[in-house]
Amino acid sequence: MSAERIQMVDLHGQYLRLKGEIDAAMQSVIDSCAFINGNQVKSFTFHLADYLNVPFVVPCGNGTDALQIALMALELKPGDEVILPAFTYVAAVEVVVMLGMTPVLVDVSSETFNINTSKIESAISDKTKAIIVVHLFGQTCDMESVMALAKEYHLYVIEDNAQSMGADYKYSDGRKKKAGTIADIGTTSFFPSKPLACYGDGGALYTSDESLAEKSRMIANHGQQTKYHHKLIGCNSRLDTLQAAILDVKLKYMADFIEARTRAAEFYDWAFSDFEELLVPMRVPYSTHVFHQYTVRIRSGKRDFVQRYLKELGIPSMIYYPLPVQAQEAYKKVTREGGDLTESVRLCKEVLSLPMHTELAESEQQYIVEKIKEALQAASEHGEK
Ligand SMILES: Cc1ncc(COP(=O)(O)O)c(C=O)c1O
Numbered sequence: 001m002s003a004e005r006i007q008m009v010d011l012h013g014q015y016l017r018l019k020g021e022i023d024a025a026m027q028s029v030i031d032s033c034a035f036i037n038g039n040q041v042k043s044f045t046f047h048l049a050d051y052l053n054v055p056f057v058v059p060c061g062n063g064t065d066a067l068q069i070a071l072m073a074l075e076l077k078p079g080d081e082v083i084l085p086a087f088t089y090v091a092a093v094e095v096v097v098m099l100g101m102t103p104v105l106v107d108v109s110s111e112t113f114n115i116n117t118s119k120i121e122s123a124i125s126d127k128t129k130a131i132i133v134v135h136l137f138g139q140t141c142d143m144e145s146v147m148a149l150a151k152e153y154h155l156y157v158i159e160d161n162a163q164s165m166g167a168d169y170k171y172s173d174g175r176k177k178k179a180g181t182i183a184d185i186g187t188t189s190f191f192p193s194k195p196l197a198c199y200g201d202g203g204a205l206y207t208s209d210e211s212l213a214e215k216s217r218m219i220a221n222h223g224q225q226t227k228y229h230h231k232l233i234g235c236n237s238r239l240d241t242l243q244a245a246i247l248d249v250k251l252k253y254m255a256d257f258i259e260a261r262t263r264a265a266e267f268y269d270w271a272f273s274d275f276e277e278l279l280v281p282m283r284v285p286y287s288t289h290v291f292h293q294y295t296v297r298i299r300s301g302k303r304d305f306v307q308r309y310l311k312e313l314g315i316p317s318m319i320y321y322p323l324p325v326q327a328q329e330a331y332k333k334v335t336r337e338g339g340d341l342t343e344s345v346r347l348c349k350e351v352l353s354l355p356m357h358t359e360l361a362e363s364e365q366q367y368i369v370e371k372i373k374e375a376l377q378a379a380s381e382h383g384e385k
Pocket of ligand 1: 134190202
C-alpha cells in the first residue's frame with residue numbers, strides 16, 4: 001500500500017460509480033437549454049422536501065447565501081445580536097456582520113464540537129434576537145435545549161446544516177426529525193465535498209413556515225414576487241439547473257453514502273481504540289452521525305507533528321479549524337465574546353480531520369492508521385510534546 005490513491009474526498013471515484021445517471025441528467029439539461037429554473041430545479045426541490053419531510057424547500061446559490069437569506073427573511077435588523085458557536089466555519093458569522101448585526105460567540109463542547117448549550121443563556125442580552133447553531137462535522141447540536149431557550153427568550157433559531165444533511169435528530173420522547181428541520185429555518189450547502197453535493201456551488205433553505213418560505217423565495221429572486229415588481233430588498237441567488245439535475249441523482253443515494261461513511265468511521269474507531277493520545281469522535285445519543293468529517297483530537301501536543309509526518313508520506317489530512325472566530329483578524333473587533341471560549345481555542349490546537357468519503361477502502365484506512373501510529377511514536381522520540 002502506498003499513499004498515492006488516498007484522498008481527503010474522492011469526488012471522481014464517486015462520479016465513476018454514478019456516471020451513467022449523472023451524464024444522462026446533465027445531457028438532458030443541455031438538450032433543454034433551460035439552464036436557469038429548469039424542471040430539474042423543481043424536481044430536486046420536491047424530492048429534497050420529501051427526503052427531509054419538510055413542507056418548504058427554497059433552492060439558492062450556495063450555503064452562505066442561504067444563511068443570509070434566512071436572516072433577511074426573519075427581518076433581523078442592524079444592531080441585533082445573534083448567538084453563534086466560536087468554533088465553526090465562518091460563513092454564518094460573516095453574513096451576520098454583513099447585515100450589520102453583532103455575532104455573540106459561545107463556546108463549544110470539546111467532545112461534540114458543537115455549541116455548548118449550557119453556555120448560551122449567559123450570552124443572551126436584551127439585543128439578542130436569534131441563535132444560529134451549526135451542526136458540525138455530521139452530527140446535530142442538542143436541539144431540545146436550544147429550542148427551550150429560544151422559546152423562553154423569544155429568539156429565532158437557524159440551523160446551519162451544511163455539514164449534517166441526512167442526520168436524524170432524536171427527541172427525548174423517541175420522535176425523529178431530519179437535521180435542519182427542527183428550528184425556524186434550516187440552511188444547507190451543496191459544495192462538492194458536502195454530504196449532499198453538486199459539481200459547483202449550490203444551497204437551499206428549508207422551513208415549515210409558509211410565510212418564511214415565501215419571503216425567502218422572493219429575497220433569493222431580487223425580492224420580487226412577480227417579474228419587475230420588487231416587494232423586498234433581495235439578492236440574486238439561484239441553484240443552476242445543471243446542479244439540481246446532479247443533486248436529484250445523488251439524493252437517491254444518500255442512504256448508501258451515509259452507510260459507506262459510517263462503515264469507514266467504524267473502522268477508524270476500531271483501529272484507534274488502543275491509541276491513548278488520540279480521541280475518536282464522540283457519538284451523542286440525540287443524533288445520528290453522517291460523518292461529513294472524521295475528526296480526531298490529538299491531545300498530547302503532537303497534532304502538528306502528526307500532520308507533517310502524514311503529509312511527507314502523501315497522506316492528506318485537514319485542520320478544521322485552525323483558529324476560533326474570535327481570533328480571526330477580520331472578526332476580532334466585530335464580535336462579542338459571550339463568555340469563556342477556552343474549549344474553542346483548545347480544539348483548534350487538537351483537531352485533525354482524516355480522509356473520509358464514500359469510496360474509502362479499508363486497506364487505505366489501515367495504512368493511514370498505521371502511519372498515524374508511527375507518527376505518534378516518532379513524535380515521542382523527537383521529544384515533541
Ligand atoms: C457549516 C457551513 N456553513 C456554511 C457553509 C457555506 O457554504 P457555501 O460554501 O456553499 O457558501 C459551509 C461551507 O463550507 C459550511 O461548512
